[in-house]
Amino acid sequence: MPKQRENYTIARLGIGGTTYEVLVDPENALRYKMGEKIPITKILAYEEVFKDWKKGVRASESELKKNFGTTDVRVVAERIMAEGEVLITTEQRRRLIDEKKRQIIDFIARNAIDPRTNTPHPPQRIELALEQVGLSVEPFADPKVEALKAVEKLRRVLPIKIGNMKVEIRVAGEFMGKVYGLIRSMGTILEEGWLGDGSWRCVAEIPTGVQADLIDRLNKICGGRVEVKPVG
Numbered sequence: 001m002p003k004q005r006e007n008y009t010i011a012r013l014g015i016g017g018t019t020y021e022v023l024v025d026p027e028n029a030l031r032y033k034m035g036e037k038i039p040i041t042k043i044l045a046y047e048e049v050f051k052d053w054k055k056g057v058r059a060s061e062s063e064l065k066k067n068f069g070t071t072d073v074r075v076v077a078e079r080i081m082a083e084g085e086v087l088i089t090t091e092q093r094r095r096l097i098d099e100k101k102r103q104i105i106d107f108i109a110r111n112a113i114d115p116r117t118n119t120p121h122p123p124q125r126i127e128l129a130l131e132q133v134g135l136s137v138e139p140f141a142d143p144k145v146e147a148l149k150a151v152e153k154l155r156r157v158l159p160i161k162i163g164n165m166k167v168e169i170r171v172a173g174e175f176m177g178k179v180y181g182l183i184r185s186m187g188t189i190l191e192e193g194w195l196g197d198g199s200w201r202c203v204a205e206i207p208t209g210v211q212a213d214l215i216d217r218l219n220k221i222c223g224g225r226v227e228v229k230p231v232g
Contacts, residue, residue, distance in 0.1 A: 008045035013084030015067045021050045096139035103143035111209035129158045163208045166231040175222045176200040
């Protein structure tokens with residue numbers, strides 16, 4: 001077992017009532033969870049699967065075979081990394097939160113205005129107001145979604161509104177379940193329904209600043225089989 005705790009962190013995944021853990025490099029594991037393609041060999045700090053790494057309790061080969069379909073530690077680790085959680089370090093958390101706050105403030109400054117003057121709020125004013133309402137930032141949350149939540153809180157202390165637009169979205173029926181939550185998280189669905197060809201259509205009101213991101217994410221989910229166009 002490695003002895004220097006600062007050289008690794010834990011990635012873990014619960015299956016069938018048991019939590020399986022692997023020791024991973026903190027920076028490479030975080031980069032992987034943020035979307036970078038990094039070989040598992042550069043992520044694993046120790047090639048062993050544990051049920052309790054603190055006590056040194058290893059998972060047996062029979063358990064791995066039953067729950068992961070293999071005894072290959074690297075294959076098991078890849079699944080744990082893909083589906084489980086990584087315990088980030090205190091420094092990583094602070095860095096992620098600081099960056100997320102910056103992205104939230106930037107989004108609000110670019111997309112929100114003071115309805116009394118129809119002019120943007122300066123970033124410093126937004127930052128001070130966020131401190132006043134006690135903004136809580138999740139390190140891995142989508143900054144645009146978090147910014148929209150933050151605007152709702154800011155309304156308690158700051159006259160503010162987001163510029164909105166309406167879009168019509170059509171997707172193949174098989175993707176409806178996958179895109180519905182995404183659209184709801186980034187805007188308001190005003191109307192929806194099934195079309196004669198089996199596709200699903202909705203009209204949604206979204207912040208102007210999320211249009212490009214929404215289209216990009218819809219295309220990734222639907223493999224390009226999506227239509228998005230402004231309404232009105």
